[in-house]
Amino acid sequence: MVEGSSITVLKVLKDFILPLSAEEFNILEQSILSDGCRDPLIVWQKPDGTNILVDGHNRLKICQKHGLPYKIKKLGFSDMDQVKDWMLDNQMGRRNLTPDQMSYYRGVKYLSIKQAKGGYKNIQSKGQSGLSTSEVLAGQFKVSESTIKRDAKFAEGVEIIGKSNPSLKLQILSGESKIKKADIRILTEHKESDKLTFRNEADLFNKAKRIRDEILDEVEQDVKRIKAQKITKAQETLKSLEPAFLNKEDRMKKIKASIVSVINRAINDKDVTAIKELKKLIERLEGELFD
Structure with a gap:
């Protein structure tokens, strides 16, 4: 007598685990024909009484093909995620x-x-x-x-x-x-x-x-961009250095130009260090104006 004849097979669960190869299926079929279906089919018994097949899709197919009896083992799961988690653990527990x-x-x-x-x-x-x-x-x-x-x-x-x-x-x-x-x-x-x-x-x-x-092209572009930013910052630093012979008016012009450049860098590049440089430039401007 076949137990649990009303078993529901869901494609989402059937496809979740890798199928047997033709050779593996044939070996399993010959084993069941010789010794019967020794391992019970695992089903998820839902509150409404529906039995969802969780493990034993190949065994069920073989038994139905040859009209052979099989047993079922009913397990309770809270949801489909828990079912899949059990299926994964079950598969990884096998040595083949x-x-x-x-x-x-x-x-x-x-x-x-x-x-x-x-x-x-x-x-x-x-x-x-x-x-x-x-x-x-x-x-x-x-x-x-x-x-x-x-x-x-x-x-x-x-x-x-x-x-x-x-x-x-x-x-x-x-x-x-x-x-x-x-x-x-x-x-x-x-x-x-x-x-x-x-x-x-x-x-x-x-x-x-x-x-x-x-991906390599993007990495190379990022490296080039970082190098360009460093060069720009170095050039701006050099520009900010004032020769000792500059008069006050020229020094004021250089400070003004540096302030504009640093503000643009802070806004366009979202450069935090530019804010710190801006504070120093403002202090220098204050010194030129009021010293």
Whole structure:
């Protein structure tokens, strides 16, 4: 007899966890045909009595295909976020995940906690008060905090790819793709990452390179701008130095010109140091006028 025949399958939960490869599905199917469905299906029993499938999508598919019995285990969850959090922990507790898949799931967990109301407080345990999300997860998974942050970038990049090319996303996470993780992480740095689309690996590689080049160009422009600002300040400082032979009228003209220049710098560049220079110039002007 089949227990829990009225099980609701939600696409959002079915697609939340990576699907099995054809080979993995076949192995599972042969195991169930040989030994039966030994592990119960996990369902979220809602207050209205609805049973939402949380874990066991492949087992359910196989059992329904061959008319085999299965058992269910009912769990209570407060909301969909808690369901997804349980699914992530369940997946990461399995030993057959590849390093890239584990990295992806750690990143997804980090992003889901950061986005959830209350943040990482939902997973805090005794003695962890005051820790950041990355610190908590780093301790939980025995990796560095920087690894968790890179995982988050990787997971975010994979989701960007998956929006336009789900097949490429699966190829990356199944290990069939040779795309570097650095090229996937760099996608998150694009100003309009939500509009990126990818036809294939080559297209992704080219766009990742273009994003990296654009970032380098911006950095170079920032460096040039900072250098130009320093040169301008140095020139203004030199101009403010008054030769001993200048008469009072010429000194007044130089002070006046310096005041105008510093005011413009303070307004245009929002330069706090310019305000301090302006005060000194006003003191000098006061000295010239009243000494």
